[in-house]
Amino acid sequence: MTQTEALKEYLLRLADSDMILGQRLCELCGKAPALEEEMALMNVALDLVGQARNWYEYAAELIDDGRDADKLAFRRDAHEYRNLLMTEQPNEDYAVTMGRQFFFDVYHYFTLKSLTESSDERIAGIAAKALKEVTYHLRRSSEWVKRFGDGTEESHRRMQDAVDILWRFTGELITPDDTDRVMAEAGIGPDTDQLAKDWRGMVNEVLTQATLTPGAEDAWMYMGGKHGEHTEHLGFILAEMQFLQRAYPDATTW
Amino acid sequence: MSEWRLYEVFVRSKHGLNHKHVGSVHAADAEMAMENARDLYTRRNEGVSIWVVPSDTITASASDEKEVLFDPSEDKVYRHASFYKLPDEVGHM
Amino acid sequence: MYAQLVETGAKRLKTKEEMSPEERDFQEKVDAETKIEPKNWMPEGYRKTLIRQISQHAHSEVVGMLPEGNWVTRAPTLKRKLQLMAKIQDEAGHGLYLYSAMETLGADRDEEIEKLHQGKAKYSSIFNYPTLNWADMGAVGWLVDGAAIVNQVVLQRTSYGPYSRAMIRICKEESFHQRQGYQILLDMMREGTEEQKAMVQDAINRLWWPALMMFGPHDDESPNSQQSMAWKIKRKSNDELRQMFIDQTVPQLEFLGCTAPDPDLKWNEETGHYDFGEINWQEFYDVLKGNGPCNRERIKTRKNAIDEGAWVREAAVAYAEKQKQRAQAA
Numbered sequence: 001m002t003q004t005e006a007l008k009e010y011l012l013r014l015a016d017s018d019m020i021l022g023q024r025l026c027e028l029c030g031k032a033p034a035l036e037e038e039m040a041l042m043n044v045a046l047d048l049v050g051q052a053r054n055w056y057e058y059a060a061e062l063i064d065d066g067r068d069a070d071k072l073a074f075r076r077d078a079h080e081y082r083n084l085l086m087t088e089q090p091n092e093d094y095a096v097t098m099g100r101q102f103f104f105d106v107y108h109y110f111t112l113k114s115l116t117e118s119s120d121e122r123i124a125g126i127a128a129k130a131l132k133e134v135t136y137h138l139r140r141s142s143e144w145v146k147r148f149g150d151g152t153e154e155s156h157r158r159m160q161d162a163v164d165i166l167w168r169f170t171g172e173l174i175t176p177d178d179t180d181r182v183m184a185e186a187g188i189g190p191d192t193d194q195l196a197k198d199w200r201g202m203v204n205e206v207l208t209q210a211t212l213t214p215g216a217e218d219a220w221m222y223m224g225g226k227h228g229e230h231t232e233h234l235g236f237i238l239a240e241m242q243f244l245q246r247a248y249p250d251a252t253t254w
Numbered sequence: 255m256s257e258w259r260l261y262e263v264f265v266r267s268k269h270g271l272n273h274k275h276v277g278s279v280h281a282a283d284a285e286m287a288m289e290n291a292r293d294l295y296t297r298r299n300e301g302v303s304i305w306v307v308p309s310d311t312i313t314a315s316a317s318d319e320k321e322v323l324f325d326p327s328e329d330k331v332y333r334h335a336s337f338y339k340l341p342d343e344v345g346h347m
Numbered sequence: 348m349y350a351q352l353v354e355t356g357a358k359r360l361k362t363k364e365e366m367s368p369e370e371r372d373f374q375e376k377v378d379a380e381t382k383i384e385p386k387n388w389m390p391e392g393y394r395k396t397l398i399r400q401i402s403q404h405a406h407s408e409v410v411g412m413l414p415e416g417n418w419v420t421r422a423p424t425l426k427r428k429l430q431l432m433a434k435i436q437d438e439a440g441h442g443l444y445l446y447s448a449m450e451t452l453g454a455d456r457d458e459e460i461e462k463l464h465q466g467k468a469k470y471s472s473i474f475n476y477p478t479l480n481w482a483d484m485g486a487v488g489w490l491v492d493g494a495a496i497v498n499q500v501v502l503q504r505t506s507y508g509p510y511s512r513a514m515i516r517i518c519k520e521e522s523f524h525q526r527q528g529y530q531i532l533l534d535m536m537r538e539g540t541e542e543q544k545a546m547v548q549d550a551i552n553r554l555w556w557p558a559l560m561m562f563g564p565h566d567d568e569s570p571n572s573q574q575s576m577a578w579k580i581k582r583k584s585n586d587e588l589r590q591m592f593i594d595q596t597v598p599q600l601e602f603l604g605c606t607a608p609d610p611d612l613k614w615n616e617e618t619g620h621y622d623f624g625e626i627n628w629q630e631f632y633d634v635l636k637g638n639g640p641c642n643r644e645r646i647k648t649r650k651n652a653i654d655e656g657a658w659v660r661e662a663a664v665a666y667a668e669k670q671k672q673r674a675q676a677a
Contacts, residue, residue, distance in 0.1 A: 026428075029416035029435055030648060033445055033656020034258070035409065036280060039293040042436035046429060053425045070424045094659045140289060147282075150669060158658070244423040244481055253500030253538035254423035254481070254531075256457040257660045260450060277447040277513070280456065282663035283670065294440055298520070316609055 004181035008062050009082065010189060012072070013179075014111075015055035016083035019073055020234070021104060023241050024047035024091060033094050040140060044101070044231045047133040054126045063211070073166070074245035085225040086169040088234045092162075095148050095155070099162035102141040103203065107173040109138045110198040116189030123188060142206045149210025160212055171221025174199045179226070190204055255281075256280060259308055265295055266303040273305050280339040348405040349668040351471060351635070355396045377579050382508035385451040385483040392674070393578050398452050400580060406446035406470035407437050407463035410463075410645050412473075414478040423481060430527050431484060448509040455530045463657055464650040472631060475639030476557050482535060482543070482550035488528015490558040490596070496521060497592045498562070502531045506579035521573060529599065536603050551600070559623075560631045562589040593621050 025045035032038040056069035067075070081204050091097045112134055115127035148159035176184070176192035184188025200217075207214045226229065244254070258280040264273035276295045281287035287306040295301065363371060369388050376383065412435050419435060422428035436483055446456045462468040473491055478484070482676065503514045532550075535543040566572050566584040575581035583591075597614075600607060611624035635638070 023404075023420060026416075026419045029419050030409075031414040031652040032661035033652065034280070035439060035655075036286075036290040036293070036410070038439040039436060039443070040289070042439065043293050043297075046432050046436065049425065049429055049432065053429070056425070074423070075423055140383065143285065143289075145662050147666040148659075151666040152658065154658050155500055155665070157663030182377065228432075240420050243421045248540065248542060250540050251423075251543055253534050254427055254543075256455055257664060277444055278450060279443070279447070282660070283667035286663065286667075294443055297436070297440065314386055 001002075001176055001182055003186050003188075004062065005184060006179045006186075007188060008059060009179045010183050011055050011059035011062065011123075013084075014080035015052045015059060015072070016081050017050035017087045017104070017108075018042075018048040018055065020081070020083040021087040022046075022052060023237055024100075025088075025193075028091055044137050044140070047130075047137065051126070051130045051133070054130075058122055058126070058252060070245075072110060072243045078230050078238055079228040081225075081228060081230065081234060081238070081241070083171070083225055083230075083234075084087060084172050084174060085222060086166065086230055088225070088231060088237060089166065090233060093158055094144075094240050095158035095162040096165060098141055098144040098148065099159065099166050101137065102145045102206070103166060103173065104137040105134060105141045106199050106202050106206075107135050107195075110195050111190055112203075114195065118189070137194060142215045143205055145212070146210040147182065149207070149212040156211065159210065163207065163212055164215065167219060170203075170215070172223040172225060175221070192235040258282050258337055259287075259325060260310070261291070261306040262306040262309050263291040263295055264307070265289075265291075266296040267300055273303065278309060279306070284308075350400045350407070351469065351561070353396060353400045353403065353571065353575065355571045355574040355650065356392045357570040359570050360577055361450065362575050374577070377577075379507045380504075380506075380579075382511060383506050384508045392574070393558045393580070394452050396575065396578070396580060397510065398449055398459070399453075401445055401449040401510055402454065402462075403471075405442045405449060405470050405563075406468055407474065408442035408445060409472045410470045410649060411491075412442075413439050413482060413645055413648055414474055414476070414641075416540045417478050418481060418484050420483075421481070427484075427531070434488070434524050434527060437520055441513075442522070444513040444516060445510075448507075448513040451509045460653065463630040464641060464646060464653065469574075469635065473554075473557050473559055473561050473640065475634050475642045476554065476639050479553070480546045480550060482532060482546040483554065484533030485535070485547065486550035486554045488524050488526075489529075490531060490554050491561070492521060492524040494529060494558050494561045495590050496525060497588055497595075501582045501588065504582055510580075515570060516577075520660075529603075532603055532605075536605070546649070548605050551605050555607050555609065556626060556630075557634075559589060559593070559626055560634075562592070563584075563629045564628060564631065579651070591621055593623055597621050 022045045024254055028041055030038070032041050052073065053069055056072045060068050060072055063072075071234070084104070084107075085102060089096070109131070112127045112131040116124055116131055118124045118127065135227050146157065148155040150156070162220050174192075174196035176196075180189060180192050204214060222231070244251075259282070260278050261281055261284070262278050263276050265276050266273045279287055279290040279294055283340050284306060288304060291304050291306050292301075296304070361370070363374070366374060370390055373383070373389060374394075376387075380449075383393075414543075415431060415435050415438075419428065419431050422431050449459065450456055459468065463470065463602070473494075478487065499514050499518050499521070503511055503518055505511045505514065532547050535547050539547075562583040566586055571583070572584070576584075593612075597607070597612065611622060611626045613622055615622045634642070
């Protein structure tokens with residue numbers, strides 16, 4: 001794999017994960033457990049879709065086949081999507097929503113932090129802006145995980161269930177593949193060992209404070225999103241998200 | 255009764271300005287109040303600093319006390335800069 | 348208007364002579380355009396009317412997220428998605444500003460929301476109509492937010508300080524909403540396919556009359572209108588506001604190259620205003636009574652969100668309590 005190919009692939013991963021998680025949060029519009037949470041969820045969703053747009057724009061320039069950011073977001077099918085499986089998991093209850101957010105935020109935070117020092121200046125620039133937003137996402141989601149874990153009996157049970165349900169998708173966050181390794185070696189992407197170490201460190205710290213038990217490190221992990229092999233959920237997410245673009249393929253302006 | 259406590263929110267819009275009351279939020283604790291205030295009242299870069307104060311800890315003057323509390327200062331014109339007439343030559347002060 | 352048919356409790360207006368000294372003092376303040384603040388003395392009717400009006404306004408903002416939320420997962424481009432998300436978020440925010448203003452009157456937010464969920468509180472009739480195609484996102488921004496802005500601009504001068512300040516903030520933030528909506532329609536009419544243009548006209552056909560109904564029924568000589576005007580909670584009549592809206596909207600409609608579903612709509616040289624057809628008030632009252640297309644779904648969605656979120660809010664309280672105890676023990 002050449003470095004350029006790996007870079008295109010890597011940018012799509014960043015973009016798609018942001019996009020799909022943003023889409024999941026959009027589904028909660030008007031359905032949050034408190035009005036204040038409506039504001040907060042939409043804030044996070046806005047940040048994520050905004051970041052996705054930045055990554056797509058850069059990816060579109062490198063791919064250079066006439067597709068723009070919108071075409072990349074709205075005209076690729078599930079097998080072409082490169083998002084982490086974690087991000088496409090359904091909202092279920094608010095413990096799952098926040099657990100998903102927390103596991104992803106920790107990964108996102110350390111990834112972006114490293115990307116601010118990327119040898120690719122464009123990436124470093126996008127990451128610097130995104131990092132400020134994601135620092136806040138992480139603060140919020142880790143607080144909710146603690147509130148649930150150390151809140152009532154019911155919230156503790158729900159949060160522990162959420163950790164158990166989501167655990168099998170955490171491996172993909174920190175298990176590097178060839179693309180990740182090429183990016184790391186080029187000084188573009190994060191050091192993969194460091195990322196895994198940082199992720200484990202923070203997740204364990206927060207879960208401990210929340211009186212929750214993490215899954216086993218050697219647990220079976222469900223992976224494949226980064227290569228386009230997704231859970232059954234993604235097809236439905238895209239069917240909804242891409243509806244207009246697919247139903248009116250001749251429309252060039254919206 | 256509301257489940258979450260009511261907090262009054264004060265925002266400093268720019269460095270060098272006072273915090274100004276902007277409204278209130280509901281929150282389970284001060285930390286959440288701070289975040290909710292940030293999400294609600296500074297969506298358009300309106301702030302550099304936020305205070306949140308539990309509403310029930312604020313003591314406010316009753317309007318009926320206006321005469322007692324504020325009228326006495328009405329005749330203390332020497333507290334206002336415009337009381338001091340300076341010759342034009344002094345320039346702006 | 349986001350508040351329709353607000354009950355004031357008045358049977359008729361009191362004369363100055365019939366007022367108590369406090370009431371007279373209050374009315375003089377209002378007449379002199381001095382803002383009434385939370386700690387000022389106010390007639391109980393004024394307080395209750397404001398709670399009804401502001402809560403209705405706040406409920407409208409919150410329920411109003413739903414028809415747009417219906418399309419936020421299906422927005423056609425990244426730009427449109429971001430704009431719509433920001434707009435919906437503003438609506439939640441405006442609901443919160445308004446509830447916050449309402450709470451300065453001693454009302455409790457959770458209690459008022461509970462009334463909404465029990466079907467005992469009103470919200471604007473417009474949000475009981477469905478959003479059936481993407482152009483509805485344009486038409487909602489242009490017509491619904493447009494109608495709301497006409498009313499809210501006037502309400503910036505309402506007599507109650509916290510309500511007036513909330514309105515000022517809301518008007519400032521909402522200025523982009525209407526433009527955003529109009530631009531969606533304009534782009535489709537200018538550069539869209541025939542199918543997209545048909546979508547735009549369809550959206551206008553469905554939302555035109557409901558938007559006009561937002562201002563509420565004709566102002567009669569009802570004591571409620573008179574009392575609200577005397578208290579300067581309301582500053583212009585429903586019909587005046589509706590006429591203002593139509594006069595400013597019809598040229599925009601023509602610029603789009605679309606038509607309104609009203610054969611009687613035409614410029615009147617003599618009055619300097621547009622004439623328009625009679626509104627179907629039976630439909631308006633039906634929708635208010637719960638018989639609109641989406642009344643049931645809207646309330647059900649809101650009620651479920653809050654009911655199913657109970658454990659979330661309880662957990663936050665329990666956690667805060669534990670943290671407090673730990674801090675005290677340390």
